[in-house]
Amino acid sequence: MRTRHVHPRPADPTSTSRRTMFVVLLLCVALGSVLAPGLEPANAIGRTSPAATLPSQDDGSSITWSVRPSPTDADPERPNFGYDIAPGVTVTDSIRVRNYSEETLRLDLYASDAITTSTGALDLLPAGEEPTGVGAWISLDSSELAIAPLEFVDVDFTLTVPADAEPGDHTGGIVTSHRTPGVDDGGDTVILDRRLGNRVHVRVDGPLRPALQISDAEVSYTGSFNPVGTGSMHVTYTVTNTGNVRLGAEQTVTTNGRLFFPGRTVTPEPMGELLPGNSLTFDVDVGEVWPIGRTTATIELTPIPTRDGDVFDADTPVESASVTAPTMPWTLLASLAVLVGVAVLWRRHRRRRERREAALVDAAVREALADTPNASDGSDGSDGSEQDGSEHDEPQHENGDRDRAPDGTGAGVGGAHRSGERRGPPAPRGNEQ
Numbered sequence: 001m002r003t004r005h006v007h008p009r010p011a012d013p014t015s016t017s018r019r020t021m022f023v024v025l026l027l028c029v030a031l032g033s034v035l036a037p038g039l040e041p042a043n044a045i046g047r048t049s050p051a052a053t054l055p056s057q058d059d060g061s062s063i064t065w066s067v068r069p070s071p072t073d074a075d076p077e078r079p080n081f082g083y084d085i086a087p088g089v090t091v092t093d094s095i096r097v098r099n100y101s102e103e104t105l106r107l108d109l110y111a112s113d114a115i116t117t118s119t120g121a122l123d124l125l126p127a128g129e130e131p132t133g134v135g136a137w138i139s140l141d142s143s144e145l146a147i148a149p150l151e152f153v154d155v156d157f158t159l160t161v162p163a164d165a166e167p168g169d170h171t172g173g174i175v176t177s178h179r180t181p182g183v184d185d186g187g188d189t190v191i192l193d194r195r196l197g198n199r200v201h202v203r204v205d206g207p208l209r210p211a212l213q214i215s216d217a218e219v220s221y222t223g224s225f226n227p228v229g230t231g232s233m234h235v236t237y238t239v240t241n242t243g244n245v246r247l248g249a250e251q252t253v254t255t256n257g258r259l260f261f262p263g264r265t266v267t268p269e270p271m272g273e274l275l276p277g278n279s280l281t282f283d284v285d286v287g288e289v290w291p292i293g294r295t296t297a298t299i300e301l302t303p304i305p306t307r308d309g310d311v312f313d314a315d316t317p318v319e320s321a322s323v324t325a326p327t328m329p330w331t332l333l334a335s336l337a338v339l340v341g342v343a344v345l346w347r348r349h350r351r352r353r354e355r356r357e358a359a360l361v362d363a364a365v366r367e368a369l370a371d372t373p374n375a376s377d378g379s380d381g382s383d384g385s386e387q388d389g390s391e392h393d394e395p396q397h398e399n400g401d402r403d404r405a406p407d408g409t410g411a412g413v414g415g416a417h418r419s420g421e422r423r424g425p426p427a428p429r430g431n432e433q
Contacts, residue, residue, distance in 0.1 A: 065105055065176065081095075082202075085159075085205070088161060098152035101150075104147065108176070127175075127195075138157055159202070166244060168203065211242045217321050223328070231327065235253050289327060293326070293327060
């Protein structure tokens with residue numbers, strides 16, 4: 001281990017203020033309070049490793065350090081470690097840890113494998129979990145550091161790629177860890193572990209295969225209270241890097257339309273870097289979706305490289321998946337049901353009213369008929385003097401002949417009538433002078 005001295009730098013008044021240190025301390029305690037005593041949280045590592053600052057003493061002093069690759073003649077400002085290497089080959093390099101504090105800094109140093117968190121950030125395995133990838137390929141000259149105030153150390157390490165390593169990208173990191181005891185709000189003792197590391201990217205020689213897979217796609221629809229309005233679809237899906245290279249992706253989610261109801265397309269933020277074998281879950285909302293009965297949401301991912309200089313072939317597969325959900329216009333259907341119900345009730349009411357009116361008319365007609373005199377009671381204008389069976393003299397024609405009966409029988413009109421018969425009117429007289 002090589003030790004070098006650096007010139008003191010002016011202290012940052014902001015970083016040493018009591019208020020800032022108090023806030024940082026509260027954050028550290030809150031982080032440790034969610035962990036059981038003796039467990040350490042994993043912190044994300046960036047593409048570059050800025051200085052980490054921790055409150056240290058009750059007097060307000062702070063601990064600040066940084067981690068980055070040691071400068072080389074070829075690349076004095078490299079932000080992280082990157083190697084293109086064949087299986088079975090070993091490389092040697094070194095990492096620089098700088099102490100900006102005015103007190104001795106004690107750190108643990110180890111290598112680990114990288115993972116993609118649920119938020120898409122790059123993180124390292126917890127300290128107690130054994131690495132199986134790049135973390136296991138790295139051997140450090142030192143695992144514990146004691147760095148004097150305002151000094152730095154360069155720690156050498158070797159990286160040996162196994163002979164049977166899979167082609168493609170492998171990612172890990174070298175981590176510095178500062179562990180201090182603390183007390184949470186409940187009075188329990190916890191271990192506060194602040195980790196700061198630097199990425200180590202290894203690309204093993206061999207064919208590269210960029211590939212993404214969509215799984216667990218689900219969709220739900222929320223309608224509008226407006227009977228003729230649109231709703232929204234919530235689409236959830238998981239993306240897994242099934243290839244052997246680090247990948248990002250352009251994303252689109254499209255819903256189908258029908259007839260005069262157009263579909264919708266949304267473009268979420270591009271997917272960040274996803275390591276091989278890792279997965280991310282996405283939630284996408286699509287607005288202004290028409291309730292056309294059933295709607296299909298189609299998810300498309302176009303892989304994009306995240307490593308500088310990588311170019312994918314034009315035939316790199318675009319991953320897609322579709323999922324369908326009912327998009328019923330429930331508000332419109334409910335409104336129509338209410339209208340139909342009102343129409344049925346109105347029609348029933350109208351029929352009952354018509355029946356009542358018809359019954360009233362029939363009653364009025366019957367009553368009117370009952371009050372009208374009957375034609376058969378003799379009220380036809382006759383004087384009533386004619387009796388059944390009575391005989392009347394009929395006038396004679398001058399020729400002495402009686403008028404013949406209409407039936408030609410010769411029976412005179414003066415003949416006797418049967419009881420109950422009514423005589424007709426007298427026949428007209430003939431040859432009257």
